[in-house]
Amino acid sequence: MSNAESRNKSDHKTSNKTQVAAIEGWMTTDGEARLVGGRGAETGSYFFPKNMAFSRNPSAPSEEIAEVQLSARGRVWSWTTNHYQPPAPYMPADPFVPYTVLAVELDEERMVVLGRLAPDCDPSTLSSGAEVEVERGVLYEDDDNQYMVWQWRPVATEDAR
Amino acid sequence: MSVGEVAVLGVGMHPWGKWGRNFVEYGVVAARAALADAEVDWRDIQFVAGGETVRNGYPGYVAGATFAQALGWQGAPVVSAYAACASGATALNAARAQILAGLCDVALVVGADTTPKGFLAPNAGERGDDPDWLRFRLLGATNPTYFGLYARRRMEQYGATPDHFAKVKVKNARHGLNNPYARFRKEVTIEDVNASPMVSDPLRLLEICATSDGAAALVICSLDYARSRGVSNPVRIAAVSTVTPTYPNTVIEMPNFATDSAYGVPEPERSFRDSIAYAAYEQAGIGPEDVNLAEVYDLSTSLELDWYENIGLCAPGEAEQLLDSGATALGGRVPVNVSGGLASFGEAVPAQAIQQVCEITWQLRGQAEGRQVEGARVGLTVNQGLFGHGSCVIAKR
Numbered sequence: 184m185s186n187a188e189s190r191n192k193s194d195h196k197t198s199n200k201t202q203v204a205a206i207e208g209w210m211t212t213d214g215e216a217r218l219v220g221g222r223g224a225e226t227g228s229y230f231f232p233k234n235m236a237f238s239r240n241p242s243a244p245s246e247e248i249a250e251v252q253l254s255a256r257g258r259v260w261s262w263t264t265n266h267y268q269p270p271a272p273y274m275p276a277d278p279f280v281p282y283t284v285l286a287v288e289l290d291e292e293r294m295v296v297l298g299r300l301a302p303d304c305d306p307s308t309l310s311s312g313a314e315v316e317v318e319r320g321v322l323y324e325d326d327d328n329q330y331m332v333w334q335w336r337p338v339a340t341e342d343a344r
Numbered sequence: 345m346s347v348g349e350v351a352v353l354g355v356g357m358h359p360w361g362k363w364g365r366n367f368v369e370y371g372v373v374a375a376r377a378a379l380a381d382a383e384v385d386w387r388d389i390q391f392v393a394g395g396e397t398v399r400n401g402y403p404g405y406v407a408g409a410t411f412a413q414a415l416g417w418q419g420a421p422v423v424s425a426y427a428a429c430a431s432g433a434t435a436l437n438a439a440r441a442q443i444l445a446g447l448c449d450v451a452l453v454v455g456a457d458t459t460p461k462g463f464l465a466p467n468a469g470e471r472g473d474d475p476d477w478l479r480f481r482l483l484g485a486t487n488p489t490y491f492g493l494y495a496r497r498r499m500e501q502y503g504a505t506p507d508h509f510a511k512v513k514v515k516n517a518r519h520g521l522n523n524p525y526a527r528f529r530k531e532v533t534i535e536d537v538n539a540s541p542m543v544s545d546p547l548r549l550l551e552i553c554a555t556s557d558g559a560a561a562l563v564i565c566s567l568d569y570a571r572s573r574g575v576s577n578p579v580r581i582a583a584v585s586t587v588t589p590t591y592p593n594t595v596i597e598m599p600n601f602a603t604d605s606a607y608g609v610p611e612p613e614r615s616f617r618d619s620i621a622y623a624a625y626e627q628a629g630i631g632p633e634d635v636n637l638a639e640v641y642d643l644s645t646s647l648e649l650d651w652y653e654n655i656g657l658c659a660p661g662e663a664e665q666l667l668d669s670g671a672t673a674l675g676g677r678v679p680v681n682v683s684g685g686l687a688s689f690g691e692a693v694p695a696q697a698i699q700q701v702c703e704i705t706w707q708l709r710g711q712a713e714g715r716q717v718e719g720a721r722v723g724l725t726v727n728q729g730l731f732g733h734g735s736c737v738i739a740k741r
Contacts, residue, residue, distance in 0.1 A: 205482060206472065206478065226609060230605065231601060241591050261494070263493050264542075265484060266543060266545070267541075269465075270462065272466070272470075272471075274481070284489050293594075293607045294594075294607075299483055306545075311497070332482055
């Protein structure tokens with residue numbers, strides 16, 4: 184199965200609920216899953232999350248910021264699995280399930296971005312430098328909606344899935 | 345840069361614990377202890393700097409005034425400083441600047457906190473534009489999450505093992521046994537650490553600092569004022585560094601979702617954490633080789649190892665070796681966290697950086713009973729507050 188097909192599969196609604204972004208404007212809501220950041224018109228600096236109002240690059244304080252899709256793939260910088268339920272506003276599953284947070288290096292953007300590991304992936308297979316790809320996943324849901332967030336999936340395990 | 349020195353005339357603390365009382369009570373105890381130690385009447389204090397607490401309502405936001413009122417209004421100007429874990433150093437620096445500018449001769453610095461149980465949580469409400477709130481909502485990125493990322497990184501990059509991390513806890517617990525202000529005064533073994541529940545893999549419960557109630561205070565003054573009080577050889581503060589990062593900050597930090605991008609811009613000469621102590625060394629005109637002891641912010645066991653490298657006790661990747669050699673244990677070349685560190689205290693946010701200075705002061709005076717570093721002449725404290733706050737103090741005698 185190609186990556187694009189598996190993405191479509193993971194995007195496929197598994198219920199009649201409406202999928203909405205857990206936070207607006209941080210990632211694409213349809214089509215290919217990508218994080219959405221900002222990019223400075225003069226320096227090419229990337230920002231995530233984006234902030235269109237001003238540039239944080241002190242060498243170009245007045246540069247315009249344009250919306251940009253960040254790279255779909257990155258490499259694992261580090262990861263950790265949390266075994267305790269965090270306080271609100273975390274929306275835990277009931278019962279609580281441990282979850283893994285990844286720090287991922289994006290080569291083109293030269294930045295590290297956090298995100299959770301896709302919940303069906305085994306963190307014991309991770310290693311630093313391993314390639315991962317961004318996708319949409321359900322962060323939590325209520326009676327009407329599924330609230331979607333970005334998550335990372337190891338590229339190597341994708342075809343074996 | 346040549347910066348003048350100020351004297352530490354008095355230090356005082358309220359024991360750390362989970363006492364559940366109002367933070368002002370602890371602050372008053374610590375302040376009065378510092379005043380007594382300095383033999384200065386409260387009414388002679390000319391400036392008050394309070395480290396803020398954000399978990400105790402309005403009185404916490406205006407901590408300087410809260411403590412001044414509690415001690416009895418006497419007209420001194422106040423400042424309240426918030427810089428997360430670095431609040432205490434920021435308050436100290438505000439008072440130091442007043443003295444060095446000649447605006448006052450003697451000042452009181454106080455930090456106190458009452459903390460809730462469990463993880464430190466963000467402010468309540470729907471706060472979709474607050475990264476501290478969003479990191480919990482979108483990622484479940486608690487503080488230990490970031491500690492876990494750093495710890496795993498050390499394992500991947502430098503070959504650190506969970507036993508190395510556990511050894512830090514064993515060392516600091518042993519150091520804290522003889523500190524009457526420490527909250528946890530119990531020896532632990534590597535086996536105890538490794539048997540404690542996993543929190544943020546690879547870090548276990550005994551490797552992540554608790555949150556505590558506590559208070560610490562300093563009376564600082566000009567060298568002339570100290571002499572006028574008959575104190576000819578005081579502990580002197582030679583540097584206070586409260587630097588912020590330089591763009592692009594390329595290490596992921598609380599509460600951020602991403603680092604700055606290093607695209608198209610030169611990276612700074614030093615990482616943020618390296619720059620914190622570097623600025624202090626520059627101010628004091630000394631280097632890491634001159635340091636006899638250090639109090640570093642062991643929010644987690646593995647972070648202590650990071651700090652060894654950040655303050656120049658060893659090269660990057662050599663912290664495990666330095667730990668294994670015994671150099672950072674009491675009796676070693678440069679003991680680290682002889683107070684017991686956060687491992688023995690738990691964190692009382694606005695008091696902690698001040699607690700570090702209290703410990704260094706007792707050490708340089710030769711008063712650290714049961715944990716004294718023999719012949720200590722130079723001590724360094726280092727800490728970092730989320731949202732980009734550095735904190736490093738160098739004291740000499």
